[in-house]
Amino acid sequence: MAAPKDPRPCSIADALALVGEKYSLLVLREVCLGNGRFDQLVRNIGAPRDVLATRLRRLVDAGILEKSAYSERPQRFEYRPTTAGLELEPVLLTLMAWGDRHLRKDDDRPMVIEHICGHELLPAVTCSVCGDTVQHEDLTAHPQAPGWTVAGPAEAKPSQTVPS
Amino acid sequence: MAAPKDPRPCSIADALALVGEKYSLLVLREVCLGNGRFDQLVRNIGAPRDVLATRLRRLVDAGILEKSAYSERPQRFEYRPTTAGLELEPVLLTLMAWGDRHLRKDDDRPMVIEHICGHELLPAVTCSVCGDTVQHEDLTAHPQAPGWTVAGPAEAKPSQTVPS
DNA sequence: ACTAGTGAGTAGGAAATCCAAACTCACCAT
DNA sequence: ATGGTGAGTTTGGATTTCCTACTCACTAGT
Numbered sequence: 284m285a286a287p288k289d290p291r292p293c294s295i296a297d298a299l300a301l302v303g304e305k306y307s308l309l310v311l312r313e314v315c316l317g318n319g320r321f322d323q324l325v326r327n328i329g330a331p332r333d334v335l336a337t338r339l340r341r342l343v344d345a346g347i348l349e350k351s352a353y354s355e356r357p358q359r360f361e362y363r364p365t366t367a368g369l370e371l372e373p374v375l376l377t378l379m380a381w382g383d384r385h386l387r388k389d390d391d392r393p394m395v396i397e398h399i400c401g402h403e404l405l406p407a408v409t410c411s412v413c414g415d416t417v418q419h420e421d422l423t424a425h426p427q428a429p430g431w432t433v434a435g436p437a438e439a440k441p442s443q444t445v446p447s
Numbered sequence: 448m449a450a451p452k453d454p455r456p457c458s459i460a461d462a463l464a465l466v467g468e469k470y471s472l473l474v475l476r477e478v479c480l481g482n483g484r485f486d487q488l489v490r491n492i493g494a495p496r497d498v499l500a501t502r503l504r505r506l507v508d509a510g511i512l513e514k515s516a517y518s519e520r521p522q523r524f525e526y527r528p529t530t531a532g533l534e535l536e537p538v539l540l541t542l543m544a545w546g547d548r549h550l551r552k553d554d555d556r557p558m559v560i561e562h563i564c565g566h567e568l569l570p571a572v573t574c575s576v577c578g579d580t581v582q583h584e585d586l587t588a589h590p591q592a593p594g595w596t597v598a599g600p601a602e603a604k605p606s607q608t609v610p611s
Numbered sequence: 612a613c614t615a616g617t618g619a620g621t622a623g624g625a626a627a628t629c630c631a632a633a634c635t636c637a638c639c640a641t
Numbered sequence: 642a643t644g645g646t647g648a649g650t651t652t653g654g655a656t657t658t659c660c661t662a663c664t665c666a667c668t669a670g671t
Contacts, residue, residue: 290493292557294546295476295539301550303467305629312459316588321648327455331630336649346549357638359647367549369583373572374545375459376581377538382458385510385531386465392591393456399585400577408537411571413564414578417540419533421563424480427556469658485619495659500620521667523618 291426301345306330307338308375311364314348315372319362347371376406455590465509470494471502472539475528478512479536483526511535540570 290296302308309328313319318327321339325332339362342348347368353361364372376396383392398404407416415421466472473492477483482491488503489496503526506512511532517525528536540560547556562568571580579585 290473291477291491293473293476294543294550294557296473297550298542298546299472303469303472305467308463308467309457309460312457313455315583322646329454331632332649333631333651334629337628339649354647357647359638360649370549371545372583373581374538374541376572377541378462379458381535381538382462385534386458386461393458394591395589397587397589398574398576398579398581399587400574400579402574402576404581404586405575406572406581407575408540408570409573410562410564410566411569411580412562412566415562415564416575417537417562417568417570419479419528419536422568423561423563425559425561427558486617489619495661496620497622497660498658518618521618523667 301341302347302371304338304341306334307342308371308378310335310338310342310362311347311368311371312375314362314364314368315375319348321360321362324362342368373406376404377408380406465505466511466535468502468505470498471506472535472542474499474502474506474526475511475532475535476539478526478528478532479539485524485526488526506532537570540568541572544570 302311306328309330310324313324313327318324321332321335324330324335324339328335330338339348339350343350343362345367346365348362349365350360350362353359379394379396396404409416466475470492473494474488477488477491482488485496485499485503488494488499492499494502503512503514507514507526509531510529512526513529514524514526517523543558543560560568573580574585
């Protein structure tokens with residue numbers, strides 16, 4: 284069964300297979316902002332219309348977006364996030380925060396998000412058990428598929444034995 | 448590269464331009480796991496070698512990875528995350544949590560991450576000011592570039608400037 | 612010295628995707 | 642009747658990706 288060339292089974296990879304194609308996350312951004320109509324998406328994202336149509340179909344099939352009519356007589360549609368789609372918003376927020384921090388000088392943020400608490404949103408990823416902000420050093424990965432090694436960063440874990 | 452008109456200025460788009468190409472985030476995943484050697488990356492990700500080489504060059508140029516020699520005599524390299532790269536890890540964790548929740552039935556998670564607090568990591572994105580978990584309804588977007596609307600059908604709010 | 616093996620890539624052409632503009636189709640407005 | 646809008650589809654060429662094979666530098670075994 285297993286060819287000598289099996290990538291690592293991983294939810295990140297699976298998620299990206301759905302949502303990692305070009306423009307998909309930007310579609311989600313617009314849709315979360317409430318701009319769910321086809322021409323708005325074309326304009327705000329700058330994607331070719333055919334590519335956009337393909338993405339939208341895929342995202343609807345995946346249950347991330349839903350297509351709803353906002354007008355019956357001249358049939359007009361609007362895409363909106365499903366619950367699953369909304370739950371991807373944190374990914375967008377985290378990515379935006381990273382971009383703001385590392386890709387822009389100073390404070391020229393093109394968009395600011397306000398939290399209901401009254402302040403600008405500065406998202407942090409925390410452990411939902413202890414509440415601490417997650418940091419790389421505090422994490423240990425446990426892959427469960429057999430045969431995969433997760434070498435510790437500086438930790439000598441000489442389990443290099445990967446029987447083909 | 449022919450960047451098509453990118454209408455909405457946005458840090459999400461900018462971040463994705465760097466890190467949103469196929470395999471880039473998987474490279475980061477492996478590198479954060481400590482598997483930074485070329486052939487490891489090829490095996491664990493399943494990417495063609497030439498594409499991988501291109502991605503690595505781009506990520507190094509962008510300051511997300513750095514290439515360090517772990518052996519001089521037979522020159523051998525290893526890619527490792529920079530600080531900027533490590534700060535992308537929360538994006539991966541958030542994406543993984545989403546994939547675990549929405550793409551997998553039950554508990555067949557291919558990888559479990561343990562937090563230093565002793566529990567399995569279930570990441571949550573929170574407002575770093577008030578500490579609450581962010582939810583879509585609690586957010587208001589303020590785009591600052593002129594001419595862009597963030598239409599909300601019920602949210603026809605005059606998007607005043609952010610209080611200074 | 613002569614093989615074989617490994618790590619880190621390049622080279623080349625077929626296959627898949629992407630892009631921009633033009634086109635459709637259905638409806639509404641003048 | 643003509644023009645306009647929304648939501649796509651078609652078309653055909655330009656890019657990217659994919660995949661196999663190849664190189665290059667070095668080491669290990671005999």
